[in-house]
Amino acid sequence: MTVENDTATCRNRFVDLRQRADLTEDTRRALSAMAHVRRYHSGQTVLFDGDDSDLVGNVISGVLRMQKTLADGRQHIVGLLVEGDMFGRVFNGALHFSVEAATDAEICAYPRAPFEKLLTRSPDLERVVMLNILNELDRARDWLIILSSQKITTRIAGFLVVMCSQFARVDHLVRNSESGPVVHVPIGRGDLAHLLGTRPESVSRAFHALARDGVIALLKPDLIRILDMEALVAEAGDEDLGGTPNLKETLQLRPPRS
Amino acid sequence: MTVENDTATCRNRFVDLRQRADLTEDTRRALSAMAHVRRYHSGQTVLFDGDDSDLVGNVISGVLRMQKTLADGRQHIVGLLVEGDMFGRVFNGALHFSVEAATDAEICAYPRAPFEKLLTRSPDLERVVMLNILNELDRARDWLIILSSQKITTRIAGFLVVMCSQFARVDHLVRNSESGPVVHVPIGRGDLAHLLGTRPESVSRAFHALARDGVIALLKPDLIRILDMEALVAEAGDEDLGGTPNLKETLQLRPPRS
DNA sequence: GCGGCGCATTGTGCGACGTCAATGCGCGGC
DNA sequence: GCCGCGCATTGACGTCGCACAATGCGCCGC
Incomplete structure (x- = not known):
């Protein structure tokens, strides 16, 4: 068993929400039904700051950057999204940063309303999403230490x-x-x-x-x-x-x- | 209607999970049944770093600080918790920081296992908790900008x-x-x-x-x-x-x- | 192959923060 | 009321990062 194989296994398990082993078959099917894959070129904007976006999704390949636009025009990156990371707003309003492709990237997108609906009636999905957000929070706090x-x-x-x-x-x-x-x-x-x-x-x-x-x-x-x-x-x-x-x-x- | 009254209203709405208007009567009752209030003096530790804690809760009064202990003994604060904020791990393992009382403080604590159980079958609570975490994430990202x-x-x-x-x-x-x-x-x-x-x-x-x-x-x-x-x-x-x-x-x- | 553009790197002077140390201030104990 | 401790403040000095520029390098189009 080589390193490459392990990595591949790892990727299969985590990259695509629709294929995660910790979701039930029903949930995966429902996700697949509403999913659509999008491709972005480096530099393209996926979600706009302040956008009351109707989109949640996860990264399939490539790197996205989350960045805040300051009033004076400067931009500050608040985090990177890599394969398997989720992004977009669940449950509440507008994004506070924009999401752009830092490299060519592929994402799997879900319309927000049905995703939330599914989320509310699927404890398994709820758990996955919540863990994802908590992980994101931990990463943000790691950045805090680094930037301090x-x-x-x-x-x-x-x-x-x-x-x-x-x-x-x-x-x-x-x-x-x-x-x-x-x-x-x-x-x-x-x-x-x-x-x-x-x-x-x-x-x-x-x-x-x-x-x-x-x-x-x-x-x-x-x-x-x-x-x-x-x-x-x-x-x-x-x-x-x-x-x-x-x-x-x-x-x-x-x-x-x- | 004075400013003080508004503030008071605001506090009643948000400070205590058991009293939030956006939870159903059933959920509030279930929360009350498992809740217990604890008091801490300034400097006391509420949760230990690495602790596989069985506690989630929210702050009733006072200020808690979340801090990471570095290997060389220095401590870095990664955030403050004020009235109404929730803390503790939901769903997954150990904390990556300790929580200490920065002032004398009162918290409302819930044992983790029953809280998670309630969370899984109460979409209203799930939504409240998820919004809370998302809010926390936004605050962490605001700190990122400040510290950058x-x-x-x-x-x-x-x-x-x-x-x-x-x-x-x-x-x-x-x-x-x-x-x-x-x-x-x-x-x-x-x-x-x-x-x-x-x-x-x-x-x-x-x-x-x-x-x-x-x-x-x-x-x-x-x-x-x-x-x-x-x-x-x-x-x-x-x-x-x-x-x-x-x-x-x-x-x-x-x-x-x- | 050639030129041009963008990005990475290197050099220099200045301003800002950390460090170390001393002093002032407020509060609680006695 | 007095004393002592802890915290906030102030000062002097060295270091480090930013601003401003210039140069080198790689990639792409022509």
């Missing part, structure tokens, strides 16, 4: 740790060589700077500072090999690694305890 | 704006005089510094810088009058004020459209 530091190197290190732990289930963690795991950063320096609340120049400097210290190696601007995970975590402020008690497993790319 | 700036004055300004908008429903917004609203900061400089990811000295400096510019007035360390809301919002980075489209109403302490 104002040393950029710390933020970058925290970002990389989160990429390793949270996104390991999809293929942003490309492969595990003898030198250490290789992380794929799915967004450019500019977006990353927005995400971390800084400037592209500082992001670049922080990456190269970590590289000089032998903590990481920059294979390409968007491909980073982690050489010294321990040092990276220390640089990230010795976080308790929040929602990932099984980080060590993840980093070794062991299959999660099933 | 590393200018401390901006963070402080953002904090004050959030205090005005999000906590206006409880009495942290003390009163509205001719000179402007007065905000009660329910935590000390040290905690505030933890919350904003900085040091008490910098918090102090930022407050006094805003005071020098005539934006706020420091009545007491924990009592702040907003003299120039427009300047404060501008200083906060011209945020779109996230989840508070009715901020202007709130700041004028008008009753919300019912």
